Amino acid sequence: MAAESNEENNEIRGFALLINSILSPLNENKKFQEKFSKIDTRVLLNATNLNYAALIIIDHGFVRIESIPNKPKENLKKKKVGWNGFLEMDTQTFLAIAMSRISIPGMIKKWLSGKIKMRGIRKLLILLKVFKFLTS
Numbered sequence: 001m002a003a004e005s006n007e008e009n010n011e012i013r014g015f016a017l018l019i020n021s022i023l024s025p026l027n028e029n030k031k032f033q034e035k036f037s038k039i040d041t042r043v044l045l046n047a048t049n050l051n052y053a054a055l056i057i058i059d060h061g062f063v064r065i066e067s068i069p070n071k072p073k074e075n076l077k078k079k080k081v082g083w084n085g086f087l088e089m090d091t092q093t094f095l096a097i098a099m100s101r102i103s104i105p106g107m108i109k110k111w112l113s114g115k116i117k118m119r120g121i122r123k124l125l126i127l128l129k130v131f132k133f134l135t136s
Contacts, residue, residue, distance in 0.1 A: 014052030015091065016067030019045060022134065023056065023063045032133050033061035043085040043120075043127050046070050047094055055081060056127065063130070078119075085123030089116045097128075100135045104128075 012020050026032045039058050046053040052067040053076055069075050078086070087094075093116065096102045102110075110116045118124055 011067070012065055013067040015045070015047040015050045015094075016052050016054035016065050019054040019056065020065040023065065023130070026063050026130065026133060029133065032130075035061075035133075036130070037061040039126060041085065041123050041126055042081070042083045043087065043123055044068070044076060044081055044083040045094065046076055046086070046088040047091045048088060049090045055083065056130075058126070058130065083120070085118075085120035085127065087116070087118055087124055087127070097131065100131070 036058055037060055040060055041058050043056045043058075044053055045056060047070075051070060053070045055066040055068055057064040057066065068081060074080065076086075089110070093102070093110065097107065107116060111118055
């Protein structure tokens, strides 16, 4: 019920609000729009220590964020949300990745140790390219 009412009023909450503030400037970046004009994907980012996950929708050069309550866990299922890529970790790790403070080998190390959960690796690589636009 909470997920439905959240979709109705389109209010972005919690972690999704943070991700939205980081990624929304890309919608005004012509180079980003050109490079991602053929990309249509949905990546779910779940910060395990917060109450809302962020669904990043890259739709032909434009980015949109939706917040999804991450409890119960069923709210994050692929069939319910429709994501192509899934990334789950704590907030500090997300921010380190977004600001390029963790390299791909560093991510792999955290993934092998179980601190990061990933599904849809190819779609996640697209997300890394999106974050690279923020630091270039």
